[in-house]
Amino acid sequence: MEITILVTALTALTGAAGNEASSLPLREGQGYSGGYSEEMGIVEKLSSDLYRVEVSSLLYEREAVFTAAHRLNELFYVKVEPRGEDSFAVLLQCREAPQNSLDAEKAAHELVNDILEEQVRLDLVKRTGALREIIYQHAFIPLEEQKAAHE
């Protein structure tokens, strides 16, 4: 079984979020383009058309994993499942026999980066979501009501 530890330019999401919304403290030197941690994800090639991507559920939320995995459902049959107490496993089986196995492998590896990006987005929503609601309300409230609120 070929096991590839993903080496990525991106760093752990705690660094990317960098605020109280994160569940783990920010380590020195980490940031969106900073260091690298093995906890981020493991990609295993189980057979010629089957991959397993494993990421830590301590770092990543289910929504981030679902959102990133959803994007691949045109290329792969996708199964997301908990693995033990602290991991998510994403099983990716190619829908068609891969013409170029490197493409499928690359897509599996990219998934780890995508999960990280989705987690950064989730953390951003936590930080800015309330303001977003206020802005939308302000934009769509009838003018008369807006005027009355200012008077």
Next chain:
Amino acid sequence: MSKPCDGALTLLPFHFRKLNGKRVLLVNLCGEYLLLDEGDFSRLLKAQTPDDLGGLYFPLKGRHFIADKDLDLSVNLLGVKMRSKRAYMRDFTALHMVVVTARCSCICDYCQASSSDPGARNLDMTTEVAEKVVDVIFDSPSPGVKIEFQGGEPTLNWPIIEFIVKRALKINRKKKKLLDFVICSNLMNAEEKWAKFCRENKISFSTSLDGPKEYHNLHRKCRDGGSSHDRFVKNLEFYRKNIHSRACSALLTITRDNIAHLHEIIDYYLDMGFRSIFLRALNPYGFAIKNRDHLGYDAHEFVRAYRDALEYIIELNLRGVYFSELYAEFLLMRILTPFSTGFVDLQSPAGAGISGAVYDYNGEVYPADEGRMLARMGDKRFLMGNVLHNAHREIFGGPVLRELVRESCVEMLPMCAQCVYQPYCGADPVRYYVERGDIRGRRPGSEFCIKNMGILDYLFEKLIENDDRVMDVFWSWIQREGLRCAPDEGK
């Protein structure tokens, strides 16, 4: 330059996307954008005070990605900007497409409307239906109303066009809306009295041109076997002479046969006196579905062809020839200006019904042309009502439209909700339904998504390059006037 304010820093909502070259594109709720390198992006996410941002502070603040002491002001400004950008929603339905007949003199291979034989007069709109259609149109709260005559070939039922125009003008003496008329015609027919009527009532034509004769005749076929191209050219000249030199605009339907010849077709549009083109991909409706195997192409292939064609069009403009691509022009206006840019096919919530509606010859009302085409194929999923039996409130306040609006906000659709291009894009629930049997659609592998993402990627490449000459071309399209001098002159 003054120093950043002291105090806490607040991130304002935005979307981001990692680009090649370790850069990150940021777009806020109103569509203002900024490009950062990954290091700066990380710095932004970690920053606690304005001082943490150094030189990034002013660009980020100026484009509403951060706020400090003036959070209330920033939130208000973003709200006002978003209100301006979404003004089209306030007006409600402005575009009213009236199918005065389903008959057509042509039988085009990709006809979306599955048009019928010219002899089938039972497919003509009657005066009774037309009267009710106009009444419902003028019940729309929109201050502007555009009535677009469609078919089939609408001129085959000319008396109803005249009836609707006259009735609309009469009602509008009281209603005082901004009223506009367009006839979507294949230009196979032309008469002096039609031209006179159009000239007197400021009616323009929208038509289709697939390129030089060999491309145009290939899929746009006259039912009587004649050359549709020859008649098109003759009648185009006639209408330009008898109505106005800019009386006709044209769009191109891209098929497998012409996709590799877009430069030649663009040159032909110029030769024919057009100042713009709409590079339109094949839509999955009507005859286009039946003939997809020999007409169709991959969405990625369309994007490659589109990019190449747009490069060529930009080059033409740099040589001093004013010519625009209408889809790019519209997207650039949405990206670069603060104005409202309603576009039925690319809005959130979808423009279907709330920005445009279709009245079929029998009085049935659909939220989009595609809904009507689907009905022609036997599926009335999107029928909103019938002008003969239902009032405006019932048709436009009914369950069909409410469901479409509720389910077509890109802010909550999977993948769209996270997309950096969200402020520029929209949803097309009727198309999703055709493609996937579900009005929410599925973005992975969706042609709609591949096409729009591909085009926006290309435009952003150009915007990020920020070549003064190309930016001048883009602004000339937005302002709809040519460059005052060709940027390449004198170099």
